[in-house]
Amino acid sequence: MHSRVQLLSLDFDGTLVSRVSEPVLDTQCMELIRELQDTGTMWAINTGRSVGLLESGLADFSFPIRPDFILTTERDVFRPAQNGDKWEAFGDWNERCAQDHTELFCSTESVLAEVVDFVTQKTKARLIYDSERLEGLVAENDEEMERITAFIEEAGAGHPKLDYQRNTVYLRFCHADYHKGAALAELARLIKVPRE
Known part of the structure; x- marks a missing residue:
């Protein structure tokens, strides 16, 4: 072949x-x-x-x-x-990626705090942390995830580099460039x- x-x-x-x-x-x-x-x-x-x-x-x-x-x-x-x-x-991609994510999460701390409040008060989703930093979440079902992503998009509207990767009920926060x-x-x- x-x-x-x-x-x-x-x-x-x-x-x-x-x-x-x-x-x-x-x-x-x-x-x-x-x-x-x-x-x-x-x-x-x-x-x-x-x-x-x-x-x-x-x-x-x-x-x-x-x-x-x-x-x-x-x-x-x-x-x-x-x-x-x-x-x-x-190469140095992973290092740059980690640095850009650290800077992003520092600059969007207040938005992520709003997300944590929304998730803990208005959903049954489980938050996932990596060390001390919010990494993502797991929703109870697709409908709940739809509500959560709508909230994230609204709360993060002023931060175009704040993004997420979603697979059904799983979500990971990320930098839009990675x-x-x-x-x-x-x-x-x-x-x-x-x-x-």
Whole structure:
């Protein structure tokens, strides 16, 4: 097989791994990815999972191949470390991303406090913190999440860089400049794969 594909980026949950159908892991898909890798295609998993959760998922589902790169928490870019078992930040993207998020969350502290008040007083959603900082939330259902996102958009209207990533009842706050597409574009730049 000869492939003109230079970089293949796939989501993990719901794409590579199915939790609603059998088989959970499609062996034909894995074989196709292996064949593409053998012809020079680089494969990246682009996921909302953290590095640790992705690693546990790869182990839990007995993945027969390893990705060349991982893009985690919908924004960070990693390559294999020299020992091959661990992952390391690729370039300075993750550092810039973390700095921009810190600055954003400091500048939007009052808006996030309003969100916390709304969520704790008017919903049954559960807030999620990373260290001391609000990271996201989990709503009881889609309807509740719709109410919460409407509130977030209204409260944060004066802060265009304050954004969120939502997957059904799960929400993560983020900087508008950092998302799966931006992380993939940075990876492509680092490995010199043109956009065409």
